[in-house]
Amino acid sequence: MVPQILFEDKDIIVVVKPRGVSSQSSSGFEEDMVSLLKKHLGKDAYIGVIHRLDKPVYGIMVYGKNKKSTELLSNELRQKNIEKSYAALVEGLPLKNHGELRDYIKKYDNNTSKVVDKNTIGAKEAVLNYEVIDSFQIEDMCITRLKINLVTGRHHQIRLQCASHGFPLLGDHKYNKRLSNKKFEYDKVLALAAINLSFIHPKTNKRLNYKIDADF
Structure with missing residues (x-):
């Protein structure tokens, strides 16, 4: 498997992560993005992980090809200067055509997260903005x-926040309770894709923008 490459120079590489592939090195025998990129760049290549996508999500990611670029981009991420947009199919219709979801989320050891009270130990604020595109x-x-x-990048944030606000994602076998009783054709894959990534190049200081179309 060779991931689609959107941009590459000596400092960074921008790729489309396929569904079912981990964003970072995994302990199992399955291929992950780091191992796939090393097949392309060489087994001794430096691959710096800057941000992550859930394994069942596909979409645009940027990796550093050296330590300095990785550190600079990681700092940009912490400063919320890396912009990420997603496309999703959800069940139901939000009350407003556009709005903000703001919750407190806690990650648990069983690879799940829950919306909790803000005073809960380990709780982190999770914020996203959404816009309704169409419905059918x-x-x-x-x-x-x-x-x-x-706005923030918490564990399973989009999936959990949408579900907790009454419009769970299609194909989300972790947070969509309807799937335990009834499944649709759309439920074969998680209907979530990282379709836009915008950031400042760590060396040229130019803003780069990359877009793809969702396949659902």
Whole structure:
């Protein structure tokens, strides 16, 4: 498997992570993005992980090709200067055509997160903005297409926040409770994709923007 490369120079590489592939090195025998990129760049290549996507999510990612670029981009991420947009299909229709979701999230050891009270030990604030693009019907259910901009980057943030606010993602076998009783054709894959990534190049200081279309 060779991931789609959107941009590459001596400092960074921008790629499209496929579904089912981990963003960083994994302990199992499955290929991950770091091992895939080393097949392209060489087994001794430096691959700096800057941000992550859930394994079942596909979309645009940037990796550093040296320590300095990785540190600079990681700092930009902490400063919230890296902009990320997602496309999602959710069940139901949000009350507003655009709005903000703001919660406190805690990650647990079983690779799940929960919305908790802000005073809970380990709780972190999670913020995203959404916009309704369109909606349609599947059988007797309203499906809405959203564009989502992440303000923070918490564990399973989009999936958890959408579910907790009453519009879970199609194909989300972890947070969509409907899937335990009934499944649709769309539920074969998680309907979530990182479609836009914008950041300042760590060496040239020019803003770079990359976009792809969602396949759902």
